[in-house]
Amino acid sequence: MGREVIRAAGGRDGVTVALAVNRSDVGAVEGVEVEDATDLPGLLAAREPDVLVDFTGPESSVEYVAACAEAGVPVVVGTTGFDDAGAAALRDASEDIPVLVAANFARGVAALRRAVREAVAALPGYDIELTETHHNGKRDAPSGTAKSILDDVVEARESAAARERAGDRDDDAAGVVHGREGEQPRRRGEIGVHARRAGDVTGEHEVLLAGNHELLSLTHRAESRGVFAEGALDAAAWVAGREAGRYDFFDVIGDST
Structure with a gap:
């Protein structure tokens, strides 16, 4: 850098x-x-x-x-x-x-983070998975950018839960899970976080929201x-x-x- x-x-x-x-x-x-x-x-x-x-x-x-x-x-x-x-x-x-x-200085990542906040707020109750991929020499995992996006997800979900607290739906986050192994059925409200290290990948971050028979994927990929x-x-x-x-x-x- x-x-x-x-x-x-x-x-x-x-x-x-x-x-x-x-x-x-x-x-x-x-x-x-x-x-x-x-x-x-x-x-x-x-x-x-x-x-x-x-x-x-x-x-x-x-x-x-x-x-x-x-x-x-x-x-x-x-x-x-x-x-x-x-x-x-x-x-x-x-x-x-x-x-x-800043964990990331790409303007596209800033736009991604704004889009993630809006998507999480608009899709309460949807399952959320966050995946990041970087080159094989990166030391920290998850990446600083992934942690920032995770903060956005948690904050947006907490805001949405506060708005719906008077209703019947329970949107309380069940916690963050880093990878999965063995018997691990997905808990309601769980946020999955996955870090991949391979080759010379500059950086890729994806947020997946799934529910109600539909799937939304928000992705940013740095080419250089x-x-x-x-x-x-x-x-x-x-x-x-x-x-x-x-x-x-x-x-x-x-x-x-």
Whole structure:
């Protein structure tokens, strides 16, 4: 993703890569020298970038965001897989600088999430299955995007249940099931989540709703990592100069539509 961001930045007017860092030596990328990540605090002070874009891992991301908070540099975080402590560290940093965090920077995924919320609200009682597929090197499962979609499903279902609470139907969620094995009859309200890892798949997410003798499938498939890089640069341009706080990609899209 770092390579994709550098490549995408090179194709944009008014965008210059002030610095790039990595924990291991990877040489130059698209003519940009990739420097030692341990030098990041000094590089931020010397180069004074308008914003930092982070696609690394949870541990390094927390370190980079802390360095940005110390230097007063806004940051866009596309890293996923944070534990509670990591998520708290990002929230703490957002008290000092703008921190924009998103599991996915594809505009199509944002549209998918909106469609999922509407579909779940419009089809109460339907069975829901969420499946995500990524390349064989992806570490976290389910993906950060899948977790965001799952949150959308749960929130939409809870809202629908609240509206129908006076009726006879019981829409209480029976819980989330990650994969199935052995004898596992589907419980009412259950949400199935499945993660697949294979080949060089960039990313695919599908939400399946079934009931009343019909089936609705909502799917997003990324054909290239470049779509995430472009979205991250959109986010970087948007967040630069903002007040300290926590932002997400919906803020970027809402501001541009």
